[in-house]
Amino acid sequence: MTFQANVSDAMSDATSNAATGPASAKEPEMMLAVEHVSLSFGGVKAITDISFDIHKGEIRAIIGPNGAGKTSMLNVINGFYHPQEGTIYWQGKVRRRMKPHEAAKSGIARTFQNVALFKGMSTLDNVMTGRGLKMKSNFFWQCIHKGPALCEENEHRAKVEEIIDFLEIQHIRNKPVGKLPYGLQKRVELARALAMEPDLLLLDEPMAGMNLEEKEDMSRFIIETNQRYGTTIALIEHDMGVVMDLSDRVVVLDYGKKIGDGPPAEVQANQEVIDAYLGVSH
Amino acid sequence: MFYRETGQFKTNYSDDRAIFPIAQDRYGIMILLAIAFFVIPFTVDDYWGNAIFLPLLIYALIAMGLNVLVGYCGQISLGTAAFMAVGSYASFKLMTSFPGLDFSIVVLMSGLITAVVGSLFGLPSLRIKGFYLAVATLAAQFFIIWLVNKVEWFYNYSATGQINAPERTALMFPVTGPNAPILYKYFFCLIIVVLAALVTKNIVRGRIGRQWMAIRDMDIAAELIGVRPLTTKLSAFAVSSFLIGMGGALYFGVWLGAAEPTEAFGIDQSFLILFMIIVGGLGTILGSFLGAAFLWLFPIAFKNFMVDGLGLSTAMSEHLQIILMGGLIIFFLIVEPHGLARLWQITKEKLRIWPFPH
Ligand SMILES: Nc1ncnc2c1ncn2[C@@H]1O[C@H](COP(=O)(O)OP(=O)(O)OP(=O)(O)O)[C@@H](O)[C@H]1O
Ligand SMILES: [Mg+2]
Numbered sequence: 001m002t003f004q005a006n007v008s009d010a011m012s013d014a015t016s017n018a019a020t021g022p023a024s025a026k027e028p029e030m031m032l033a034v035e036h037v038s039l040s041f042g043g044v045k046a047i048t049d050i051s052f053d054i055h056k057g058e059i060r061a062i063i064g065p066n067g068a069g070k071t072s073m074l075n076v077i078n079g080f081y082h083p084q085e086g087t088i089y090w091q092g093k094v095r096r097r098m099k100p101h102e103a104a105k106s107g108i109a110r111t112f113q114n115v116a117l118f119k120g121m122s123t124l125d126n127v128m129t130g131r132g133l134k135m136k137s138n139f140f141w142q143c144i145h146k147g148p149a150l151c152e153e154n155e156h157r158a159k160v161e162e163i164i165d166f167l168e169i170q171h172i173r174n175k176p177v178g179k180l181p182y183g184l185q186k187r188v189e190l191a192r193a194l195a196m197e198p199d200l201l202l203l204d205e206p207m208a209g210m211n212l213e214e215k216e217d218m219s220r221f222i223i224e225t226n227q228r229y230g231t232t233i234a235l236i237e238h239d240m241g242v243v244m245d246l247s248d249r250v251v252v253l254d255y256g257k258k259i260g261d262g263p264p265a266e267v268q269a270n271q272e273v274i275d276a277y278l279g280v281s282h
Numbered sequence: 283m284f285y286r287e288t289g290q291f292k293t294n295y296s297d298d299r300a301i302f303p304i305a306q307d308r309y310g311i312m313i314l315l316a317i318a319f320f321v322i323p324f325t326v327d328d329y330w331g332n333a334i335f336l337p338l339l340i341y342a343l344i345a346m347g348l349n350v351l352v353g354y355c356g357q358i359s360l361g362t363a364a365f366m367a368v369g370s371y372a373s374f375k376l377m378t379s380f381p382g383l384d385f386s387i388v389v390l391m392s393g394l395i396t397a398v399v400g401s402l403f404g405l406p407s408l409r410i411k412g413f414y415l416a417v418a419t420l421a422a423q424f425f426i427i428w429l430v431n432k433v434e435w436f437y438n439y440s441a442t443g444q445i446n447a448p449e450r451t452a453l454m455f456p457v458t459g460p461n462a463p464i465l466y467k468y469f470f471c472l473i474i475v476v477l478a479a480l481v482t483k484n485i486v487r488g489r490i491g492r493q494w495m496a497i498r499d500m501d502i503a504a505e506l507i508g509v510r511p512l513t514t515k516l517s518a519f520a521v522s523s524f525l526i527g528m529g530g531a532l533y534f535g536v537w538l539g540a541a542e543p544t545e546a547f548g549i550d551q552s553f554l555i556l557f558m559i560i561v562g563g564l565g566t567i568l569g570s571f572l573g574a575a576f577l578w579l580f581p582i583a584f585k586n587f588m589v590d591g592l593g594l595s596t597a598m599s600e601h602l603q604i605i606l607m608g609g610l611i612i613f614f615l616i617v618e619p620h621g622l623a624r625l626w627q628i629t630k631e632k633l634r635i636w637p638f639p640h
Contacts, residue, residue, distance in 0.1 A: 100502075104507055109506075120495060137489070142490055144484060149488060158295070
């Protein structure tokens with residue numbers, strides 16, 4: 001864990017971040033809030049009574065040791081798991097129980113801890129699939145691949161090319177994604193999520209298993225996504241340096257419970273958080 | 283040396299999305315089509331028509347249908363022959379109930395009816411996957427064949443339990459029945475198969491095709507980017523069954539002329555078609571054609587060679603052929619799961635950089 005090592009330089013970054021970041025600029029608008037959410041699998045309690053919120057336009061980090069319930073939290077947010085208790089507010093309104101594809105339609109996109117690309121398809125097709133919700137031409141036009149279907153295809157292709165340029169993956173455009181190196185696969189996954197033009201982007205350890213250079217690239221893409229498209233981002237990450245650099249606010253989970261919430265510097269100074277990371281027994 | 287894309291620049295996305303982006307491929311397919319439309323019809327005799335070209339076209343159509351489901355959408359099915367039977371019986375009932383109906387309409391409607399039946403049998407795919415789904419489709423296979431055997435209405439209460447195709451025309455040309463000229467039969471099948479291939483290719487290269495493949499490759503991720511599993515899987519079942527149903531109508535109406543359910547639509551037919559797409563290539567249109575050609579032509583060529591060439595007994599040659607076929611299928615499953623279509627593509631890639639591979 002790089003927690004201690006990065007403390008000093010991350011600290012200075014975090015303070016400057018907090019001073020100029022969008023979160024502190026004006027009264028924050030709520031994107032998503034979870035209240036008293038609990039989720040268990042049989043006897044295993046993955047999440048216990050957790051509440052936190054995500055402001056519009058911020059980068060919100062979710063951290064915690066292995067098995068803390070971070071991924072489960074994202075799965076709750078995008079409708080893959082249904083919590084036994086608790087309420088989810090989306091854009092100010094209570095959200096009813098939702099299927100994943102409905103959550104996607106409402107503007108939530110996501111990448112996975114273990115890359116979940118469409119292995120048999122090219123990079124381009126993977127990203128184009130992300131445009132599916134925005135494509136409307138009917139079955140008849142699809143059959144003849146002319147008129148509205150072709151127009152639409154080209155329109156979305158242009159948008160997809162823009163994302164491909166943005167993430168610098170032009171050279172692998174036509175390669176099947178199954179054979180790409182891991183770092184690039186993660187990038188294609190981000191591209192696919194961005195193609196949805198989401199309001200809220202959930203990133204589950206986007207930098208896991210990457211080398212320093214790849215991490216820097218990925219950090220840059222995340223910040224640029226946030227600034228250029230105004231996308232709100234929820235980020236799970238183990239590398240503390242990255243978390244301190246990128247995030248506006250951090251929520252810390254441990255054994256399914258929330259043990260810290262606030263600006264990076266504050267969270268980092270929290271004794272309970274430090275204990276959790278150092279593995280102090282409960 | 284001559285197979286190159288160098289110098290062929292795409293200036294817009296439409297060109298880049300063409301079915302054959304490389305000019306040489308375009309010429310190749312045009313030559314093939316020219317032969318199919320202008321050479322074969324005028325040289326074809328009854329033997330070549332009935333033994334080679336008709337089954338080739340019809341099996342290619344059916345294989346394409348199964349490929350949509352298995353190769354593109356990843357939903358395994360062992361009920362192909364049953365859906366062929368649905369198409370066949372639908373066409374039989376339509377032909378006998380509405381004698382004036384043009385046969386091309388009969389084929390289309392048989393496809394539609396099969397699409398409805400296929401979607402119904404596709405419903406379990408929303409809950410079960412892989413091996414379990416295969417077993418469910420196997421149930422469809424036995425149930426449908428049992429049904430058309432059992433309910434006399436399906437074969438118009440004939441004493442033999444067989445169905446026979448009456449003489450019908452497509453745009454005034456007789457295409458079914460014992461007296462229809464092979465030339466018309468061939469043209470009729472060719473036009474339907476070429477159109478079906480074009481439409482299927484269009485579907486798989488657009489939004490719907492990408493969503494099928496997304497479900498195939500990673501259904502959870504697909505759902506999380508907004509692909510609806512229900513509509514996507516059922517649309518694959520519907521399109522697949524539509525093609526298989528049209529194929530069934532041609533299989534019975536144009537090619538066989540008469541059919542008896544357990545023989546013409548047995549489980550071995552389902553497997554034959556599954557082998558066609560495995561050998562030809564899962565998830566490619568071209569593979570459906572290559573696989574159909576290979577599995578239909580290879581046994582004929584093999585038998586000719588063994589019996590007429592080497593003087594072996596027919597039984598002996600048949601046994602050898604089964605062994606060889608089995609071996610080939612295992613080979614393709616293990617060594618090249620993407621089938622002949624992939625081998626062809628690799629050859630082209632080699633050609634592209636030949637003679638300087640580095
Ligand atoms: N589908 C499931 N069925 C049963 N238990 C589950 C399931 N998903 C998660 N869990 C359990 O819930 C707990 C939290 O898991 P989760 O994957 O959310 O942790 P995480 O914080 O993402 O950890 P990591 O850093 O290792 O990714 C773990 O104890 C895990 O075993
Ligand atoms: Mg996790």
